[in-house]
Amino acid sequence: MTRKARNSKSPARPKPLIGIQGQEDSVVDPVWTVYFDGRPTEISRASCGYRLEEWLQGGKDFFKRVATVETVASVRAAIHAVRTRGRSLHNIEIEFVGKEPGRRFHFLVNYHPVFNAAGDVIGVRGDARDVTELMQFERALGRGAGLLVSLVESTGDLFWAFYFDGRSGFASRDCCGFDRREWATGGLQRLRERLTEYDRRRFDNALDFVRKAKERAINLPLHIKPKHGRQRRRFLANAVPLFDRSGDVVGVYCVMHDVTELTDTRAALKRSDARFRDMIEFAHDLVWQTDGDHRWTYVNPAALQIYGGDPAGLLGQSFLDRSHPDYRARDAAALQQVANGKDLFQYETVHLRIDGTPRHLSMNLRPQIDDAWRIVGAVGMARDITDQKNYQEQIEHLADHDAMTDLFNRHYFERQLNHSVATAKRNQRVYGLLYVDLDNFKYVNDTLGHAAGDRLLLETARVLKGRLRQGDVLARFGGDEFTVLLQDMTHERLRYVAHEYCELFGTYSFLDGGQLFDIRVSIGAALLDGATGSASDVMAHADLACSNAKTRGRNQFYVYDPTDRALDTMVQDVGWSRQLNDAIAHDRFELLFQPIMRLRDATIEHYEVLLRLRGKNDELIAPGAFLSPAERFGLIHSIDRWVVEHALARLALLRSDGQTVRFAINLSGRAFEDTELLPTIERALTEYSVDPAAVTFEVTETAAIARINDAKIFIARLKTIGCQFALDDFGSGFSSYSYLKFLPADYLKIDGAFVQGLADDPLDQAIVQSMNQVAHASGKETIAEFVEDARSLELLRDYGVDFAQGYYIGRPSESLVRKV
Known part of the structure; x- marks a missing residue:
């Protein structure tokens, strides 16, 4: 560390100084005296965290241990200079390592000669002022100034000072194609040349105001043509007067903020806002806004299509007034979630039109927040998905239903049959299965054509549905085959139900195109209980029973009996079922x-x-x-x-x-x-x-x-x-x-x-x-x-x-x- 004397000359020889005894209590900073004749060094007080005894007893070795190398050299040089010249030295900086780890202390020391009665220099007295905190403050101040310069130079704004007499000024950065040197030397004239005629007059008037009124001019809009290119840049300028020592305005300190992109953005936002409003007004989807009490404060014209009434008539009404009763509590809970700050997406509900017709809606909702970041209501969009819901229901219906008869289809029936097999094993329940086959369908279909065959299937489905009990499942299983899954059966009950279904067709005739056909059925019946192996097994039993019924004549039924020898040949089909599955x-x-x-x-x-x-x-x-x-x-x-x-x-x-x-x-x-x-x-x-x-x-x-x-x-x-x-x-x-x-x-x-x-x-x-x-x-x-x-x-x-x-x-x- 370099140490230098600050004001090293003393104007006059001081009066003789004799030690420091008696000064310890009156001096805040440490004072010490070194004698050349061997007397011990005198020190007035402790410092740097060390006790006074440590300073007094440690001597030169202690001093060398706590002082920096530069301080040791500096003190030796100062003492030698005072001894040989007989004059004081002032403000010599020294540094000590404190007793607390990592702590350092800085002092400014004034060195004075100590004379005897004969006027000879017999020692040197030093009075030290602790400047540790002052130096820390100066360093922080230096860092702050450097940071301020860095901020000025790194900001996107131009900080620019110019003088009216043409002297070079200051510029923080390049701007509009001109480098900072060009702005600092002749920037005022260069700026005036790049302004529009209107801006030039306004800028000159502003400078004249600053000069005469000694006040600043703020938010002055300027349109500057760049050094290269034709598209002008837009700035907002603040001009502050620069004063000399006599208080006269000799220049201007100018801060120029480039607002080109901001202006373009604002214009684009304005155009976008207009387009957005047009889109909302002409949108097919409902756009709405509610206050904190869920009352509508805005609805777009799409409300007419969804609710069937004048949109203006909805304003002030509660959102919940239009909720379907089954969905009102659910809607209230959804609005509360939004009031708590949650966004909801594709929230589905049902609202009522003015005439009471329900409409399915899919909504996106989010909180409405004011400038103070308080939730003051909700905003949302709603799409009418009624047709989509109806179509989805139709698709789901067709997945499980026969398209012609609207009965359950084979896929659904087999699913129910598998479920019943599992339930029978788990809960010891007993079900019945009827396999119904039309005896005369092929003849009608071949004679009158497919359209007549379709009408016969529809009438058959109607007749069978008329006998169906609640809880039973009726399905069209194949071309002219129908199946019925019966709940809670016994063997006797199953025979009775199968007989009743046969009776439905005992006197039934199909009339089409002037021709009359007697339609009869063959019905196979089988019990399904905990001993049933699988759905395929019980279907095979019912199918075998139906085949057996056909051999007995028209309009017959047969309940599967595993002990009946007449089924032996038919039982082979059951074997096929297992073999094919395997x-x-x-x-x-x-x-x-x-x-x-x-x-x-x-x-x-x-x-x-x-x-x-x-x-x-x-x-x-x-x-x-x-x-x-x-x-x-x-x-x-x-x-x-x-x-x-x-x-x-x-x-x-x-x-x-x-x-x-x-x-x-x-x-x-x-x-x-x-x-x-x-x-x-x-x-x-x-x-x-x-x-x-x-x-x-x-x-x-x-x-x-x-x-x-x-x-x-x-x-x-x-x-x-x-x-x-x-x-x-x-x-x-x-x-x-x-x-x-x-x-x-x-x-x-x-x-x-x-x-x-x-x-x-x-x-x-x-x-x-x-x-x-x-x-x-x-x-x-x-x-x-x-x-x-x-x-x-x-x-x-x-x-x-x-x-x-x-x-x-x-x-x-x-x-x-x-x-x-």
């Missing part, structure tokens, strides 16, 4: 592949995918044995999806190995009813990266015609995905040609019944040629099934049939046959 769960199905030859070049790329069930003895069982039970027990959709999943996985594997193959995948006649099948196909195509054009789906002609509207939609969706579609067994229906133009198939598979005897039967030859010509005329390709000899194959090639398959070309196999 096959689905444990992948006990197998896929076989039969080659399909293109006749024009005898190449094989197409393969029909055929399903087999692996039996208990590892034998392969053809689908004809198990598909009917699968349909009855509601397992057919799961089988369809299994086939799709595994066939596409196999196709992806083959094509990844470079084999150019295409698959034709058989679907069941119930495929059109499965809402999950198309999504399954789309997902599997994506998951296995299979080209949809390499996949054809087959459904029999009779199945497609039976549900022609569903078939058209299903085929259209498949073709949208990119797959192809084939009508299997074409020609087996009595009206194939008439429906052909309504079904957008890519292939017609000619029924094998016309191909097996083709070589020897002129009628089959004529039919096959006719089918081929009609198919080609409608833009479809043909595939002949059941080709079993070379002669038939040659005839088909001569007729122009496109493809052929059969045992002569290749039998179904687990591997692909590529050549004949």
Whole structure:
């Protein structure tokens, strides 16, 4: 640390000083005397946290330990100078390390010579003034000044001082393309040149006012053209007079705040506010505001559509006045949450129109806060979602109800049946199941058409509903099949109820188009109790009972009895149910592949995918044995999806190995009813990266015609995905040609019944040629099934049939046959 003497000359030699005894109590700061003749050093008082004894007894060693190195050197130099010159030294700075850790003390010391009677310098006296707090204050003041300079230089405002006589002034920063030096030297003239004529006159008037009145001018708007560019910047300027020592104004200290962006923002906000108000006024959604008592203070015109009255008439009314009684308490609680500072989003409620009609509303609410940050009300938006709610209810209704009869559908019934099985086991309750099948439906449907069949189903549903007890569940289970789940049954009670349902149709006749049809039913009944294995089991029992009832004549019922030997053959169906469930769960199905030859070049790329069930003895069982039970027990959709999943996985594997193959995948006649099948196909195509054009789906002609509207939609969706579609067994229906133009198939598979005897039967030859010509005329390709000899194959090639398959070309196999 550098120490320097402050005013090192003394004007005159002082009077002789003799020690410091007697001064200890009169001097606040420490005074000490060092003698050159060996006498001990005298010290007036303790300091720096050390006791006086420590200072007196410690001597030079103690002094060196507590003084800084610079202080030791400074004291030695000062004492030497006073001794040799005989004059005092003033304001010499020294520093000591305090006894308290980390504490330092600063002193300003005046050194004086001590004379004897002869006038010789015999020692030096030092009186020290503690300036520790003063120096800390000075340092803080220096830091504050530096911080102020940093703030001035870092702010976005221009702090600028100029003098009227042209002297250089001060500028804190660059501005408008001019650097701070340019502002400091000649900035006034430069500014005047960049102002508009109007601003220049106003600025000159302001300067004249500051100069003469010696007062400041504030918030002076200026539009300054930058050094580069044409777009003027907008400023607010405050001008403060600068005075000389005589009190005359010699310049101006100016603070210029750039408000260009702020002005633009305010203008944009003003335009935005106008647009926002227009949007609110013309919005379809209700925008509203309430006070602290929940009374409306603003509603936009959309209130007319929602509440059916003049929006102005709502002002002053309570928000809760329009709440539906069932929702009023809930709305009050919601408003209280908002009053407590909470935002609510998509809060749904029901309000009443002026005429009392309920409307479903979805609201966003938030607190309204005033300038003092007090919650004084609420603001919100409300959207009328009544139509959406109604549509949602319809969708939810259709998910569980049959679209034609409005009865519960099969999906819902099976869910209730599973629940009843679980309840029966848990609570020892007993239920009954009725399986109702219309005996004459197919005849009516075939004779009068589908529309008459639909009317018959509607009347049947009405008749059955008329007998239904509260708590019982009635469903349309299939085409002409209905099921009833009965609560709290016994065997005797179940027989009585089944008999009553038969009696409903004992004398029932269906009249349509002037024709009268006697409609009868067959009813199978089964008990469901704690011993029932599963829903599939009780459905199988009821189905077997219904089949037994049909063998007994028209309008009969039968209650399932496991001891009845007549059911032994029918019980096989129950075995099928268990076996099929096991096959689905444990992948006990197998896929076989039969080659399909293109006749024009005898190449094989197409393969029909055929399903087999692996039996208990590892034998392969053809689908004809198990598909009917699968349909009855509601397992057919799961089988369809299994086939799709595994066939596409196999196709992806083959094509990844470079084999150019295409698959034709058989679907069941119930495929059109499965809402999950198309999504399954789309997902599997994506998951296995299979080209949809390499996949054809087959459904029999009779199945497609039976549900022609569903078939058209299903085929259209498949073709949208990119797959192809084939009508299997074409020609087996009595009206194939008439429906052909309504079904957008890519292939017609000619029924094998016309191909097996083709070589020897002129009628089959004529039919096959006719089918081929009609198919080609409608833009479809043909595939002949059941080709079993070379002669038939040659005839088909001569007729122009496109493809052929059969045992002569290749039998179904687990591997692909590529050549004949």
